[in-house]
Amino acid sequence: MAQRITIDPVTRIEGHLRIDCAIDNGRVSKAWASGQMWRGIELILKDRDPREAWLFTQRICGVCTTVHAIASVRSVENALNLEVPLNAQYIRNILMAAHAIQDHIVHFYHLSALDWVDVTSALKADPKKTATLAQGLSNWHLNSAQEFTDAQNKLKGFVGTGQLGIFTNGYWGHPAMHLSPEANLLATTHYLQALEVQRKANMIVSILGGKTPHIQNLAVGGVANPINTDSPSTLTMERLFYVKTLIDELGAFVNNVYFQDVCAIGAFYKDWTAYGAGVTNYLSVPEFPMDTKGTVFDLPGGYIPNGDISKFRPISGFQDEFIRKGVQESIKHSWYDGNWTRHPWEEDTEPHFTEFQDDGKYSWVKAPTFYDKPAQVGPLANVLCMYAAGHAPTRKYTDKALATVSSLAGGKVPITALHSTIGRHAARAVRAAVLYETLQKQWQALIDNIGKGDTKTFNKPEFPQGEIRGVGLHEAPRGVLSHWIVIKGGKIKNYQAVVPSTWNSGPRNAQDAPGPYEASLVGTPVADPEKPLEVLRTVHSFDPCLACAIHMVDTENKEIVKVKAF
């Protein structure tokens, strides 16, 4: 008998997302993703000074503060054709890369690992066997039997208090949980270590950004970090070398723990490479500009249609018409007034709420398209594009991940396996390893440039009288972020943010083609409709962050899973 399940809200994400699935013969046959909050940031920014927009946009979301600040200043710089001094680019690049690594680590361990790892099973593990398993993966100094024993005792105490807190909503003992007790203890111990490690990334952001949460050092035209290698009140060599120490501590965890854990868990759940592909048009933008104009980048970006990496087309930079002209959003299935498909510069924001209509309007999220097609964004899109572009570090870590999984799983796992739920986790780990190399490179570039005597960090923006338009592009942890701005006479006339989770969680578009979440769920097996763990695995693999895709109306008194027969 066909069933309909409604998960509302999806937990362990930022923001409020509802997922509906029709289930036929134990598999999802149709899915709907519905953003349950409405975004109104555009309305707050209208008529404001474009130079202060970033201070507001970084408040949209509690997780992605830095990324919305960056995209906002870039949108204004893009409209003005304003160059950004090299030091400012490098400082921003270090901030972005450190933030992204923190985001990837937290996503894997604290937001999605509990879909795959059974904490209660970890209590039954043998710490010595766990150490043997861990030492086979890497020589991380905290992979000793003593560490695993300590972690297990701590977990026992924690579970004993009855306050599972952070571990609530885990589907312990679910038939889709496959890890051995030892693998569960390994992952849970690293979960605890990751809590401490993520702080190091945050410290980098605080040192360069002046403050977290909500950095203070940005400006349209550069950064507000005065550089003086001697003065203790500015960015000094001592501070910069401390940043380097933090970068390396972060890198050690990424390479020896995060990357290895994802490979090991991926091998245990090899069957999940067959689920969750969904939309295989992949979009990413180049990131980490190495010149003042935004034309030379450390990491490439571009577009791959239909999962065919031989058809990759690069995006050259912030002025590339290919991306500037290709993006549109449709509101046919979204709670806005009318039925149009428009370029972000031409959009308006007129809310029009109806009930949840399966074939009509059912989400606050608009449906973005790239040349009329839905596209998936995020680390998988980014890694596949960089791989297609021949980016050496990406090739190195992707090949390493596939080889490690193949050897652990006892059979060759091809690159096409990445088009999947587990593939999105693998790509995020590959990207974290690539970002560590980028961080080192950006840090060295900053030191070298200061060494040449260049201490410039800011170019003053000048606004013309007429109307100008710009886009701020950023390859954020969750994928392509774009802020589209129209400025008239030095004031904001229109502002639209097309965020990564809009691309991925968007509803059906003008042609009724489903968005990436919706498409990826079709075919997913669901063993127990009351406990739709498998659905959550795929949704969580995108790292949903709906707070900026939309915003809060009410979050109280909702049931989490509702099942009904048709």
Added chain:
Amino acid sequence: MNILVLGIGNLLLQDEGAGVRAVEEFGRKYLPPPGVELLDGGTSGIELLQYIQGRDLLILIDVVKSGNPPGTIIRLQGADVPALFQKKISPHQLGVSDLLAAAMLTDRMPRKVVLFGIEPESIGTGLQMSGKVGGKIGRLADLVASELVSLGLNIATKSAIPYEAKSALPDADFVAAGAALR
């Protein structure tokens, strides 16, 4: 004493930002004694872990829906704090109860946790708070000061500067941005 006064909330959603506004107001009105830090936590989750770990006292200020009339202020402490937030489905990826649980897991739970919660009236898009909540921001700041005084700390007031509910963002944001533009 090692104390953090942490305001949580989203300034773009009217009353949702009351916790952050109250911390700003405290900083505007009082000189925090040595050992007392103020933090605008925004809506951040796990990023706040490093700031709360190992504190003798964590004073949280947040919007809380407790079913009381808008503007009602409640005070909770100890185990009641995470319990309260567990019932609320947080719009944030890791809510306050998760944050406290994470601190416990790292063995660096604040020794004491006190929450001042205020009942919101309006959480639509906008920078301005409702009158019922905006009018209580000064009271929230005074309550935090009394809490600190009750621990034997000396709190000095700055010269009286009236609180303006209309101020868009924390002063610090504008100072930093202004400095960059000059």
